[in-house]
Amino acid sequence: xxxxxxxxxxxxxxxxxxxxxxxxxxxxxxxxxxxxxxxxxxxxxxxxxxxxxxxxxxxxxxxxxxxxxxxxxxxxxxxxxxxxxxxxxxxxxxxxxxxxxxxxxxxxxxxxxxxxxxxxxxxxxxxxxxxxxxxxxxxxxxxxxxxxxxxxxxxxxxxxxxxxxxxxxxxxxxxxxxxxxxxxxxxxxxxxxxxxxxxxxxxxxxxxxxxxxxxxxxxxxxxxxxxxxxxxxxxxxxxxxxxxxxxxxxxxxxxxxxxxxxxxxxxxxxxxxxxxxxxxxxxxxxxxxxxxxxxxxx
Ligand code: NAP
Numbered sequence: 118x119x120x121x122x123x124x125x126x127x128x129x130x131x132x133x134x135x136x137x138x139x140x141x142x143x144x145x146x147x148x149x150x151x152x153x154x155x156x157x158x159x160x161x162x163x164x165x166x167x168x169x170x171x172x173x174x175x176x177x178x179x180x181x182x183x184x185x186x187x188x189x190x191x192x193x194x195x196x197x198x199x200x201x202x203x204x205x206x207x208x209x210x211x212x213x214x215x216x217x218x219x220x221x222x223x224x225x226x227x228x229x230x231x232x233x234x235x236x237x238x239x240x241x242x243x244x245x246x247x248x249x250x251x252x253x254x255x256x257x258x259x260x261x262x263x264x265x266x267x268x269x270x271x272x273x274x275x276x277x278x279x280x281x282x283x284x285x286x287x288x289x290x291x292x293x294x295x296x297x298x299x300x301x302x303x304x305x306x307x308x309x310x311x312x313x314x315x316x317x318x319x320x321x322x323x324x325x326x327x328x329x330x331x332x333x334x335x336x337x338x339x340x341x342x343x344x345x346x347x348x349x350x351x352x353x354x355x356x357x358x359x360x361x362x363x364x365x366x367x368x369x370x371x372x373x374x375x376x377x378x379x380x381x382x383x384x385x386x387x388x389x390x391x392x393x394x395x396x397x398x399x400x401x402x403x404x405x406x407x408x409x410x411x412x413x414x415x
Contacts, residue, residue: 120374122265122344128384131264135391136177142398143178150398151180152210152236152391153202155195157221158188163214170212173387179394182208188218195221196229203231209401210236210394215286233401236393239286247293254393259291261385262323262344263298269342269374274299279315281305281332281362282325287346291323312336324362332363340373346382 142148152174156167167183174181184198195213202208211234217223227235232242238256246253266273278300282288288304295302300321305312316322316336324332325346337343347362361378369375376382 119369119372122268122374122376122381124265124376124381124384127265127268128388131388131392132173132177135395138395139178148398149180150394151182151208152212152394153182153184153208155184155213157186157190158218167214170387170390174391177391179391192221195226199229203234208234209398210234212237234397236390236397247290250297254397255294256286256290257389257393258287258346258382258386259294260389261382262291262346263294264385265344265376266321266342276320277301277318278321279303279305279319280323281312284325287325291325326362328362329360330364332368334367334371337368337371339371342374343368343372344382345376345378348378348383
């Protein structure tokens with residue numbers, strides 16, 4: 118039986134630590150970390166994500182600012198808002214909920230956010246800093262996966278890791294973080310032949326694909342750790358359910374540790390978003406260092 122890495126529980130621990138540090142920031146410096154979230158259009162999934170982010174931000178004592186626009190908003194208007202938020206010293210984190218409607222240039226909008234407030238970690242400056250091992254705001258989902266992996270391994274050094282998927286928001290930053298932790302990293306994607314052969318060699322498999330139940334037990338080395346980033350909606354017995362990229366029932370008996378879906382990586386993503394907002398607020402305003410040790414010890 119595999120160790121189930123409980124993302125719900127772990128995310129609560131991260132959020133408690135964030136709330137504790139927000140209290141210190143308020144008491145010692147009079148600063149309330151503020152997260153501005155911009156939502157364009159009425160995509161139901163995006164509305165749920167934005168609502169959850171705002172709720173959690175408030176719960177940890179942060180200020181949550183929401184900017185909602187119709188799907189036909191002009192790019193110039195969005196750019197103007199981002200410029201205003203960039204220069205507002207009371208705003209510490211800015212997030213534009215993706216995806217955006219087709220007429221908007223996503224790259225241009227992400228690049229318009231001040232790198233120091235880019236709590237999603239998608240700005241080219243943060244991407245470059247992560248790739249070159251410099252301090253950066255790191256994308257939330259891979260950051261959450263690393264906290265989960267540290268629950269399994271005291272030291273990741275020398276582990277072999279396979280990341281399935283090479284997106285800018287998950288696969289690539291995940292690989293960069295594993296490399297930084299001294300893992301030997303392979304990235305596989307839709308053009309890779311015999312993916313299962315790569316996975317079978319790995320101590321750690323991270324699946325970030327978007328294909329229900331793609332990863333089977335025959336892909337996994339006995340005792341390996343399997344991190345399932347995938348969130349796929351299925352309809353079963355007339356009900357809507359969420360499933361990962363890993364066939365959990367099949368893989369769990371052979372894995373050493375595994376994340377469930379739901380209740381795995383998903384809750385860690387929001388927790389890391391608020392951790393990034395806290396980091397941004399501290400960096401901008403105080404000489405107080407984030408208690409990295411407290412987070413790494415989780
Ligand atoms: P994405 O941008 O669509 O990227 C998917 C990646 O998977 C691509 O690199 C693609 O390869 C690769 N791929 C597709 N089919 C494949 C196959 N059959 N075999 C091997 N590789 C394959 O997706 P994403 O944004 O990274 O998200 C991936 C999954 O994670 C989705 O289910 C998403 O909903 C979920 N997600 C979850 C969270 C969370 O908080 N838990 C956060 C973000 C995303 P190519 O590059 O060659 O096309």
